[in-house]
Amino acid sequence: MFYLSRVEHTLPLPPPLLNLPIREAMHMELEKLFLDKVIAKFGLCISVYDIRSIEGGYIFPGDGAPSFTVVFNLVMFRPFVGEIITAKLLSSTKDGLRLSLGFFDDIYVPVHMLPIPHDFVEEPINSYENDSKKGKWVWKYDEGQELEIDGIDEIKFRVQSVSYPPIPVEQPKESKPFAPMLITGSLDHDGLGPVSWWPDAEDIEEEQE
Amino acid sequence: MPAAVLLQANAGALTNFEVLDFFRARGASKDPTRVIAKVAQSEYKVYDYLVNSPACSQSRQNINEFLEKVKKYDLAKAEILSVLNTRPAGPVDLFAIIEDCEARFPDEVLQEIIELVKKTLPPPPVEMDPEEIPDGNEETATLEHKGDKITEDQNEDEEEMDQGDEISEDQNDDGEQMDTS
Numbered sequence: 001m002f003y004l005s006r007v008e009h010t011l012p013l014p015p016p017l018l019n020l021p022i023r024e025a026m027h028m029e030l031e032k033l034f035l036d037k038v039i040a041k042f043g044l045c046i047s048v049y050d051i052r053s054i055e056g057g058y059i060f061p062g063d064g065a066p067s068f069t070v071v072f073n074l075v076m077f078r079p080f081v082g083e084i085i086t087a088k089l090l091s092s093t094k095d096g097l098r099l100s101l102g103f104f105d106d107i108y109v110p111v112h113m114l115p116i117p118h119d120f121v122e123e124p125i126n127s128y129e130n131d132s133k134k135g136k137w138v139w140k141y142d143e144g145q146e147l148e149i150d151g152i153d154e155i156k157f158r159v160q161s162v163s164y165p166p167i168p169v170e171q172p173k174e175s176k177p178f179a180p181m182l183i184t185g186s187l188d189h190d191g192l193g194p195v196s197w198w199p200d201a202e203d204i205e206e207e208q209e
Numbered sequence: 210m211p212a213a214v215l216l217q218a219n220a221g222a223l224t225n226f227e228v229l230d231f232f233r234a235r236g237a238s239k240d241p242t243r244v245i246a247k248v249a250q251s252e253y254k255v256y257d258y259l260v261n262s263p264a265c266s267q268s269r270q271n272i273n274e275f276l277e278k279v280k281k282y283d284l285a286k287a288e289i290l291s292v293l294n295t296r297p298a299g300p301v302d303l304f305a306i307i308e309d310c311e312a313r314f315p316d317e318v319l320q321e322i323i324e325l326v327k328k329t330l331p332p333p334p335v336e337m338d339p340e341e342i343p344d345g346n347e348e349t350a351t352l353e354h355k356g357d358k359i360t361e362d363q364n365e366d367e368e369e370m371d372q373g374d375e376i377s378e379d380q381n382d383d384g385e386q387m388d389t390s
Contacts (some may be wrong), residue, residue, distance in 0.1 A: 001294060006215070006220045006225060036249070075223065080275045084302075191301040192305055
């Protein structure tokens with residue numbers, strides 16, 4: 001789920017920070033630049049782990065600050081395909097589920113990756129928000145046995161793919177906000193789904209036998 | 210300005226515990242004020258996630274012990290990482306984590322792995338303990354602040370309200386001030 005990535009970057013250090021020890025000042029600048037940002041193909045930057053080297057300090061003509069070349073490690077959030085992650089339910093619509101990790105919200109579980117056979121129970125239409133898209137997904141795992149995804153429990157999902165859509169030149173109106181990193185998740189496997197679905201493995205095995 | 214150059218995209222995987230440990234070392238805690246520590250807001254979101262994950266009660270000794278003992282099962286690195294991060298509670302959880310699980314491991318071995326997890330990795334503490342005793346000092350501090358605010362409001366509105374036990378001290382103080390003024 002988390003990785004270290006080593007990065008080299010040349011950046012100017014603004015004069016107000018020059019009274020601080022250089023490592024501290026550089027750490028602050030790097031945090032400002034990278035924290036909570038997605039680097040395409042490499043994931044979401046969580047934190048600056050450490051600084052390996054700082055070199056340079058030249059003032060280029062026309063610049064008002066010294067530039068340093070820094071080599072540092074970043075803590076990146078980059079789940080691998082097939083990884084199992086525990087998340088919370090953010091919303092549940094006709095198109096599937098949206099899950100959240102707290103620090104990362106762009107996790108989608110499309111309908112065809114829910115456990116089969118499944119069914120969608122619409123919420124009564126709210127007169128104020130006139131969209132009937134909200135509701136609950138139900139897994140009909142046995143004759144007459146229904147398990148619903150209600151958002152009370154944490155949900156385990158398997159990472160199906162991670163994509164980094166290119167930044168759109170023009171954002172179409174009324175579309176959802178642009179997400180630089182998208183995770184597609186799947187619940188269609190033993191042991192996945194809300195934690196309460198698999199209370200104790202032994203009970204389920206006994207039932208099956 | 211030249212763009213950042215990625216020297217090594219994958220300089221090593223970190224377990225959830227290591228990331229949590231990194232934040233703790235920098236002073237992140239459950240302390241509600243969250244100003245003193247040098248931890249950014251976005252980092253706190255990650256910290257909050259990790260504190261509520263099985264990683265919160267693990268320690269370096271636990272993990273080293275587990276790594277030593279899990280060697281004989283010949284799991285892939287990514288699988289061991291997942292086991293550490295999710296702390297599976299039953300064989301069903303392992304089905305999802307381990308690739309081609311049924312072909313590679315018979316049921317007894319899976320049960321053994323689960324037992325090993327249970328033995329070496331401590332279970333996450335039971336939740337529902339918002340009133341932690343060690344944080345008592347800070348909690349009372351915030352309560353006093355709340356008390357101040359309530360009394361101020363009451364002075365402004367000049368309303369007679371039922372007064373809570375915690376804020377009675379402050380209200381006495383304020384009451385005296387009102388007499389003198």
